[in-house]
Every structure is written in structure tokens, then in C-alpha cells.
Amino acid sequence: MNEQIHKSDITLTLAPFDNRRLVNLCGRFDEHLRQIEKQLNIEISNRGNVFQLTGSPENIQLASQVLKYLYHETSLGIELTPQEVHLALKQHGMISGDKHLASASSSGFELILKTRGGEIRPRSHNQAVYLKNIQTHDVNFGIGPAGTGKTFLAVAAAVAALEQEKIRRILLVRPAVEAGERLGFLPGDLSQKIDPYLRPLYDALYEMLGFEKVNKLMERQIIEIASLAYMRGRTLNDAFIILDEGQNTTVEQMKMFLTRMGFSSTAVITGDITQVDLPRGKLSGLKQVVGMLQAVPGVSFTFFQSTDVIRHPVVQRIIEAYAEHDIKIQQEKGEDT
Numbered sequence: 197m198n199e200q201i202h203k204s205d206i207t208l209t210l211a212p213f214d215n216r217r218l219v220n221l222c223g224r225f226d227e228h229l230r231q232i233e234k235q236l237n238i239e240i241s242n243r244g245n246v247f248q249l250t251g252s253p254e255n256i257q258l259a260s261q262v263l264k265y266l267y268h269e270t271s272l273g274i275e276l277t278p279q280e281v282h283l284a285l286k287q288h289g290m291i292s293g294d295k296h297l298a299s300a301s302s303s304g305f306e307l308i309l310k311t312r313g314g315e316i317r318p319r320s321h322n323q324a325v326y327l328k329n330i331q332t333h334d335v336n337f338g339i340g341p342a343g344t345g346k347t348f349l350a351v352a353a354a355v356a357a358l359e360q361e362k363i364r365r366i367l368l369v370r371p372a373v374e375a376g377e378r379l380g381f382l383p384g385d386l387s388q389k390i391d392p393y394l395r396p397l398y399d400a401l402y403e404m405l406g407f408e409k410v411n412k413l414m415e416r417q418i419i420e421i422a423s424l425a426y427m428r429g430r431t432l433n434d435a436f437i438i439l440d441e442g443q444n445t446t447v448e449q450m451k452m453f454l455t456r457m458g459f460s461s462t463a464v465i466t467g468d469i470t471q472v473d474l475p476r477g478k479l480s481g482l483k484q485v486v487g488m489l490q491a492v493p494g495v496s497f498t499f500f501q502s503t504d505v506i507r508h509p510v511v512q513r514i515i516e517a518y519a520e521h522d523i524k525i526q527q528e529k530g531e532d533t
Contacts, residue, residue: 221270442481
């Protein structure tokens with residue numbers, strides 16, 4: 197009874213009426229509507245293009261906004277998926293509580309990256325801050341859990357800078373460290389041995405530039421993908437340099453990488469300091485710089501949280517569960533000592 201007192205109803209009419217767009221909006225068996233209902237704890241029913249929303253006044257207003265946004269997206273020929281709905285919810289601040297995205301772009305910096313594969317926009321406040329930092333700093337660290345877009349946005353910023361002729365080349369680097377496994381002998385030449393570690397970078401490039409364009413740029417060495425071990429002795433001018441999985445660098449490797457920068461270059465280092473795969477006893481170079489370089493001019497740090505995760509919602513909850521478990525373990529260790 198008390199629950200009903202706090203509920204409100206609104207009627208939303210989406211125009212113009214287009215049955216194909218409405219089917220796209222609602223999803224198979226109305227899965228998109230059910231997804232919004234679950235995230236916002238509301239009820240949605242519809243007859244044609246007239247939608248009835250029931251729930252708390254704030255949540256049904258938010259749901260109305262996202263339905264209008266998604267219906268507009270269908271007019272652009274976009275085929276909606278549960279992931280698109282999830283991202284729309286995040287963009288409107290409904291999942292992460294992130295209602296400050298607009299403030300990050302109020303400084304006049306362009307936060308929409310235009311590449312051959314289309315426009316790429318930040319999906320959270322921290323993503324917007326990250327892109328702004330990349331535009332205004334020489335060395336940038338993006339630190340946080342998997343699925344927050346750290347590497348993808350860095351590659352997008354590099355591709356946009358290349359297409360705008362702000363740089364002459366892109367260098368993508370990863371340390372070849374096994375993720376808790378023993379892969380043993382890998383057949384093939386040096387390039388074939390390194391490739392599996394660099395696959396996420398290839399995937400991002402192919403999505404933004406296309407397979408043929410990426411291969412042509414790599415043949416001309418405008419795009420170079422390399423293992424961190426082969427960076428020593430190089431100095432890179434007019435380049436956009438990305439070090440992915442930075443938590444798996446040693447202190448010596450991180451220092452070596454950071455001193456490779458030449459003039460008119462930008463460096464981005466991404467990583468998750470909770471997933472270090474270095475041998476026991478080896479200090480992560482990324483962990484060290486967090487406390488050492490934050491006050492250095494020209495260097496930026498963006499710290500992503502579990503609320504910035506743009507994968508399946510359960511991924512965010514898993515990350516939070518691991519974080520809570522780690523805190524509990526640390527507390528127990530403190531009590532034992």
C-alpha cells in the first residue's frame with residue numbers, strides 16, 4: 197500500500213509513428229523495455245507508439261528521456277542491442293549516477309572523436325575527463341578496471357590525431373606477460389609470437405579504420421605495434437604512443453618507456469593495478485608512478501571506477517565484489533599483525 201503512494205504514471209507518445217522503428221526500440225520480446233524496467237525499478241507498457249510509465253517520479257522521467265533518445269537513434273538506422281540500451285542508460289546517468297558528463301565538455305575541448313569508423317563519444321564523466329586530459333597533457337595515465345574504455349578511447353584519440361595530421365605515426369605497445377598461465381613454446385617468427393598479446397589493439401584499430409586501411413598503414417610503418425621489450429634505445433617524435441596493460445611493466449621498463457618520448461608526441465599508459473601478472477616480488481611500474489608523478493606538470497592521471505564499466509552490467513558487480521573481497525583480506529591481515 198505504501199509503495200503505491202510513491203508511484204506516478206506518465207504517458208509518452210513517440211512520434212512519428214513508425215512500426216519498424218518501434219520494433220527496434222522495444223527489442224525482441226520487448227527485451228529492451230524489460231531491461232529499462234529492471235535498471236530503474238519501473239513498469240513500462242505500450243500500445244503502438246504510446247507508452248505508459250509507472251514508478252517513482254524521478255525514474256519515470258529518466259526512462260522517458262532514454263526512450264526518446266533511443267527512438268531518435270532508430271531514425272539514424274542504428275540497430276539497437278542490449279548493449280546500446282545499457283550505454284544509453286549510463287549516458288543519461290541512470291546506472292552510474294553520473295550526471296556530470298556535460299560539465300566535462302564545458303571547457304571548449306572537443307569530446308567527440310571523429311574517425312573513419314564513425315563518431316566516438318565518452319560514455320561517462322571519467323571518460324570525458326580522460327579525453328580532455330589526452331588533449332591537454334603530454335603524458336596520460338588511465339587507470340582502472342577492465343571494460344572502462346581506457347584502451348579503446350586511447351586508440352580512438354590516436355586515430356583521430358593521425359587523420360587530422362596532428363601526428364605522423366601511431367605506436368601501440370604492450371608488455372608480453374602471460375596472464376597467470378604458462379603458454380610454453382609458441383611457434384612462428386617474432387611477430388607471430390607477439391601478436392596474441394596485442395590482439396585487443398588490433399581489434400580497436402580494425403573497428404575504427406577497417407582491415408585494409410590498417411594493413412596499408414602498418415606496411416608503411418605509420419602504425420606500428422610492438423612489444424615493450426623492443427622500445428629501448430628509441431626516441432619518438434611527432435607520434436602518439438600507447439602503452440597498454442601498463443600494470444605488467446617493471447619499474448625499469450616504465451622508466452624506459454616514459455623516456456622514449458620525443459617532441460610533439462603524446463603518450464597514454466593504461467592499466468589495472470589490481471591485475472598485475474608480474475612474477476612474485478616484482479613491483480609494478482604503474483603502481484610506482486601513481487605516487488611519484490601526480491604532481492609533475494604535463495602529466496595527467498584519470499582513475500576509472502567500476503561504475504565506468506560499459507560491458508554487461510554483471511561485470512560491474514563482479515568488479516565491485518572483488519574490490520570488497522580485497523578490502524576484507526587487507527583488513528584481516530591488519531588485525532593479524
